[in-house]
Amino acid sequence: MVSVNCLNCETPFSVPPSVLKYGGGKYCSRGCYNKNISSNLINHWADKLIYSTCQECGKQFQVSPAYLRDGRRKYCSLQCYNRNRSAVSKLKWSKLAIYKQCKNCGKTFRLSPYRKDTAKFCSYNCFHEFGWEDEPKKRQAKRMKGNIPWNKGKRGIYSAGTIEKIRSARLRQKILMTDTSIEIIVRQQLEKYKVLFEHPFNLGDRFQCDFYVPILDLIVECDGEYWHNLEENKKRDKLKDAYAKKCGFDLIRLKEHQIKDPSFDIMTHLEKNIEAIL
Template identity: 25%
Template sequence: MACFRAQQTEDTEWTTCNCAQCGVAFQVRGKEQKARAVSYGSRACHLSATARRSRTCAQCGAAFYPKSPTSSDGTLQGKFCSRTCSGLAQRTRVTRVCLQCSAEFQIKLSRAENGRGSYCSKECYTFADGTLERACQSCGKPFRARRSVLERGWGTFCSQACTARRVTCTCRVCGAEFAAKQSVADEGGGVYCSNACRHLGKQDRVSKTCPQCGVQYTVPVSLKEKRRTCSRTCWVKFMGTDPVMSAVLARARREQLTSRAPTRPERILYALIDEAVAELAPDLSWERQHLLLDRWTVDAAIPSLRLILQADGDYWHGLRPEYREDPRVRGNVANDAYQDRKLSQAGWTVLRFWESDLIRSRAACTERLRAAITGRLE
């Protein structure tokens, strides 16, 4: 309690300070002295120290200090000393003479100070700017429009009512009737009744028949030649049945396979083929990544012997039963069986080597390859 009393006494006790602007001594309470970083003896000294200048009220002529300068050169805000003077100035009217018809009229003081209010009406302002006689496109009534307005491409209607005049239009998409502005319809608008119809109309869709399932579907005009089926499922099936597209895909796969580096099993297989051919038939030619039936690209082939050699990965071609739990592996196994069946029907002999056999049992793979080549040579 004693500390509180001492602090209260110190805050309320009057102390003597010197003005930071003029140096005159003045008294101030201790609490105010602590709160101020710099003390001034009067408001005039404070305004002088902060470079704030007085200004004369435009309404009553009294001197006042605006709140803050708007720039570093000391330009001050505020034309009036109070809200009362500001309201009086807004209600004050001054008399002016129209520059067109010489008639007297009254305007606000603020408009006159800003250099506005030279004409008593819009008609006088229009004639002073220079006008031309036009015919309203809506009602046909003659009217005069300013040159500056006509230069902007306006001056088509005589009034706002004619500008907002509505006409009946028919939606291009759904066929519903709706109302649109006359000006919009004259400029080529008023085509769609809603944003939904505009979205469909902007797409400019055409109707097609899916060659796979026979379903009718629509596509944008820009995709008319690219979208040949109604869905991706039908596209995959169609690619497998269309001979032209199958040949294109086969060539693309062959280019992809020939551009990449051979895998480890393929490198071993190619080395075995080189050794066997050099020993058994030096004049025999063989090819890597050979395209057959315009559909499949095999790892290696000896065309003169109608012999195909494939290096299959253990996992992706399903060497073990547990590998075939993967649906992708099951698909590869089914494709391999279908490929072997079709190539056998075409008169080719397919010889497949597992990756593990090529790496760990190279001698057995060599004997198997030599037997196949010898059997075909005989």
């Protein structure tokens, strides 16, 4: 390290020789560098700067001739520029402003042209006093009355006809768009042990099941923790179990936590008929 003195404050500091080799190491800090550069620029432009008058406050200030040629530096400071722009904007909008009468209090208020078709109140207080926010709700309730929408994913709004349409469409669906994570695990296990299966499997004309193992005449259902704990789905599962038994099928249900357990093995759940598989 080499000891040198700062060109601005003359404070001694150390720099590597490689920095001095390429012309660096002249200043001890960025602050000293900026001060020195600023003073050099002022000295350089001292004889070239000319005086101009601020268009806002009338104060004289120095400016480069290049700025005046380009039409810039009309103001002595940012504050004067902002005050002038604010006054110009107010004058511009005062000429374009539109006046309307408030629907609540009847007061005349001023607004910009682009709000002429939407603004109806002079303030938020008038908006809330008038109760305007209730109008869309009333219109929506009137529109929804007697008109049940086809909104997939929402529960408790389907008519019996809509539910039947969903069920029949599901039964016609030969291949599911996506398998759930637990269905993927069970399918991989069945493929691993080379067990023939159908997935999905239509149980008559009423239900669709996850897996069917023909050699065992066995239906395997994969129950997610959330959906199969809902009361309406519990009732549906009981109906499916009873219908499968009536049709002569055995049915087992595998819970999500069972399937996702690292020690899960599908063969342990088929042990009653394992000889038939082997």
